[in-house]
Amino acid sequence: MKRMSCVALLFVVTCILLSSVCTGANQIVIGVNAELTGGIPVVGRSCKNAAEMAVEEVNKAGGLEVAGTKYTIRLIVEDNEDRPESSAAVAQKLISQNQVLAIIGANASRNAIPPSQICEDAKTPMISPWSTNVKTTQGKKYVFRACMIDDFQGLVCARFAKDHLKAEKAAVLYDVASEYNKGIAEEFKKSFEALGGKVVSFESYTTGDQDFSSQLTRIVRASPKVLFLPNYYSEVPLQIQQARRLGFTGDFLGSDGWGSPEIIKLGGSDMEGQFFSTHYAPDIATPTAQKFIKAYEERYKELPDDVAALTFDSFGMLFQAIKAAGKIDRASLRDALAQITKYEGVTGTMRFEGTGDPVKSAVIIQIKDGKFTYFASVGP
Amino acid sequence: MIIILMQQMLNGLQLGSVYALIALGYTMVYGILRLINFAHGDIFMISCYFGFFAAIAFLSNAIPTWLTFIATMMVSMLLTALVAVLIERVAYKPLRLAPRVSAVITALGIGLFLENFTLATLGPTPRGMPALLPNVNYRLGALSLSSVQILIIIISIVLMILLDRVVQKTMTGMAMRAVSYDKATASVMGVPVDRIISTTFAIGSAVAGAGGVLYSLAYPIINPYMGVRIGWWAFIAAVIGGIGNVRGAMLGAYILAFVEVFTPMVLPSSTYRDFVAFTVLLIVLVVRPTGLMGRVTAQKV
Numbered sequence: 001m002k003r004m005s006c007v008a009l010l011f012v013v014t015c016i017l018l019s020s021v022c023t024g025a026n027q028i029v030i031g032v033n034a035e036l037t038g039g040i041p042v043v044g045r046s047c048k049n050a051a052e053m054a055v056e057e058v059n060k061a062g063g064l065e066v067a068g069t070k071y072t073i074r075l076i077v078e079d080n081e082d083r084p085e086s087s088a089a090v091a092q093k094l095i096s097q098n099q100v101l102a103i104i105g106a107n108a109s110r111n112a113i114p115p116s117q118i119c120e121d122a123k124t125p126m127i128s129p130w131s132t133n134v135k136t137t138q139g140k141k142y143v144f145r146a147c148m149i150d151d152f153q154g155l156v157c158a159r160f161a162k163d164h165l166k167a168e169k170a171a172v173l174y175d176v177a178s179e180y181n182k183g184i185a186e187e188f189k190k191s192f193e194a195l196g197g198k199v200v201s202f203e204s205y206t207t208g209d210q211d212f213s214s215q216l217t218r219i220v221r222a223s224p225k226v227l228f229l230p231n232y233y234s235e236v237p238l239q240i241q242q243a244r245r246l247g248f249t250g251d252f253l254g255s256d257g258w259g260s261p262e263i264i265k266l267g268g269s270d271m272e273g274q275f276f277s278t279h280y281a282p283d284i285a286t287p288t289a290q291k292f293i294k295a296y297e298e299r300y301k302e303l304p305d306d307v308a309a310l311t312f313d314s315f316g317m318l319f320q321a322i323k324a325a326g327k328i329d330r331a332s333l334r335d336a337l338a339q340i341t342k343y344e345g346v347t348g349t350m351r352f353e354g355t356g357d358p359v360k361s362a363v364i365i366q367i368k369d370g371k372f373t374y375f376a377s378v379g380p
Numbered sequence: 381m382i383i384i385l386m387q388q389m390l391n392g393l394q395l396g397s398v399y400a401l402i403a404l405g406y407t408m409v410y411g412i413l414r415l416i417n418f419a420h421g422d423i424f425m426i427s428c429y430f431g432f433f434a435a436i437a438f439l440s441n442a443i444p445t446w447l448t449f450i451a452t453m454m455v456s457m458l459l460t461a462l463v464a465v466l467i468e469r470v471a472y473k474p475l476r477l478a479p480r481v482s483a484v485i486t487a488l489g490i491g492l493f494l495e496n497f498t499l500a501t502l503g504p505t506p507r508g509m510p511a512l513l514p515n516v517n518y519r520l521g522a523l524s525l526s527s528v529q530i531l532i533i534i535i536s537i538v539l540m541i542l543l544d545r546v547v548q549k550t551m552t553g554m555a556m557r558a559v560s561y562d563k564a565t566a567s568v569m570g571v572p573v574d575r576i577i578s579t580t581f582a583i584g585s586a587v588a589g590a591g592g593v594l595y596s597l598a599y600p601i602i603n604p605y606m607g608v609r610i611g612w613w614a615f616i617a618a619v620i621g622g623i624g625n626v627r628g629a630m631l632g633a634y635i636l637a638f639v640e641v642f643t644p645m646v647l648p649s650s651t652y653r654d655f656v657a658f659t660v661l662l663i664v665l666v667v668r669p670t671g672l673m674g675r676v677t678a679q680k681v
Binding site: 036037038039041042176177203204205206208209210211213214215217218220221234235237238241244245246247262265266267268 | 383384387388391394395499503504505506508515517519524526529599600601603605606608609640641642643644645650651653654
């Protein structure tokens with residue numbers, strides 16, 4: 001028995017030694033917490049792709065120069081299975097086991113909120129590329145994001161519905177079990193009513209549902225001009241199809257959860273002409289964005305979606321902050337991130353003003369001829 | 381209000397028909413083996429993928445639409461039945477004399493295996509089922525119904541009547557009922573028990589296969605996890621109707637579908653739906669422990 005525990009102890013010591021060797025002197029370890037499997041796998045894939053690209057760019061150039069020393073970046077990508085509890089576990093593992101300097105991800109708000117608290121408690125900087133729900137960064141010092149927040153997006157959508165689609169009556173169908181969908185739905189309702197419109201039907205469903213006929217029947221009976229669907233790309237085509245089947249003739253409007261080209265593949269002609277708000281539009285890109293889009297397309301043979309662009313920007317901000325901090329520790333990195341006054345990213349220019357939410361603009365995209373087409377830009 | 385009620389009835393009928401086709405598989409296997417085949421929801425998911433690949437293969441050839449639809453349905457039913465028989469032979473047959481719990485746990489394991497196997501081989505990306513039939517919307521006054529909806533309801537009901545006839549009138553059906561009453565005695569009387577059990581698995585899964593194709597026509601996005609929720613609901617439907625009873629499963633499925641459709645109408649949020657459904661289940665089990673149409677037996681699981 002004694003010998004057994006001796007062997008076990010030896011094993012543990014070796015492991016610790018080995019892992020400290022692995023993290024090496026001139027290396028920075030960064031974790032990625034992504035939805036590689038589960039309900040929205042395209043999101044995880046884009047995040048991983050962009051992360052690998054961003055890190056490779058830096059490593060190819062010889063690494064990141066911090067206070068005169070070059071550091072190579074080591075990336076650890078973990079799958080959170082699109083489950084909030086796994087996402088929290090992934091964050092815990094990255095922080096305590098892999099000793100990462102910072103974590104990029106998770107992307108969907110339902111997966112980003114639980115680890116945000118863990119990162120805050122462990123004083124580890126976290127940047128969520130795509131989580132727009134207010135709660136992700138609210139009251140936290142160490143948590144940042146690269147995207148706009150739901151309050152802003154809800155307002156943008158409400159204004160667009162009222163001013164551009166000329167809607168007096170709107171309806172909402174949203175996933176009540178998912179923070180992102182719920183937050184944006186409520187914000188839309190508040191803003192639309194503040195603008196003088198009327199939300200005639202406010203219906204919900206639960207993640208994983210495929211039949212929405214009951215809710216949609218009620219929505220159609222209330223005859224709204226616009227149906228707002230702040231839901232993910234994998235469900236929206238079903239909702240649009242069923243709404244049309246039940247006799248809905250008005251317009252559909254969505255949020256950045258629509259932003260994957262998969263939505264056109266799944267929804268086909270039903271998606272034509274519909275609008276949604278999101279983070280960037282590939283076709284009006286700035287030189288920074290064009291360079292990124294070209295490199296991404298060459299590498300992965302597809303157009304980068306908003307998650308890819310935002311992940312790339314998260315890494316961009318991270319690298320800029322590490323350089324600015326001048327030393328490799330979590331607390332100085334956090335301060336440097338909070339002090340970013342100007343970052344020129346793929347998704348536009350952004351800065352932080354005392355919170356973890358960047359100040360940046362949103363765009364409205366229309367689906368035209370089976371492609372995402374830039375329609376309008378809305379400033380912060 | 382009447383219009384909304386009627387529209388919701390139609391929605392419920394469509395959903396209930398699909399649930400019924402899946403619930404039948406649960407109830408038949410339970411009836412004959414006293415095994416709750418928890419892999420059944422995932423077998424349904426597999427059948428949707430079979431339907432998807434068959435549809436793509438057939439659509440690339442110039443075959444008339446209705447023929448494509450029938451061929452897709454046949455291929456999906458056949459392949460699903462084959463998979464189910466294979467599972468029965470490999471995973472359940474060696475456990476026939478083992479404690480019942482072992483078989484149930486194996487069934488759960490098979491379900492997880494199917495899910496993760498699909499995830500590993502086909503990837504997590506949801507697939508869009510191509511439209512096999514032109515979807516025409518009909519309007520009856522303020523009522524709206526589609527050709528796919530009508531088709532689902534009709535095909536499901538025809539399949540259910542057919543199945544009911546098979547169980548009640550044919551020799552195979554009689555043998556099934558005999559095995560379900562008493563396996564040992566049936567075997568003594570010359571009923572080929574193993575073959576009848578395989579046949580039951582094949583029929584139950586073929587019906588789920590038909591359900592899979594019909595379901596993916598109405599809800600044309602399929603993913604490796606889709607079987608989980610539908611499987612549970614079909615299982616509850618089977619229990620409400622009296623698990624082991626074919627007609628009970630159909631009744632239970634429609635009851636559950638109406639609960640699903642009418643709950644969000646009355647209560648403020650769709651989250652109450654599962655709560656109401658399980659309350660119905662509990663009430664039924666308290667009042668009639670063997671389900672609405674279940675037969676009273678001394679032996680229970």
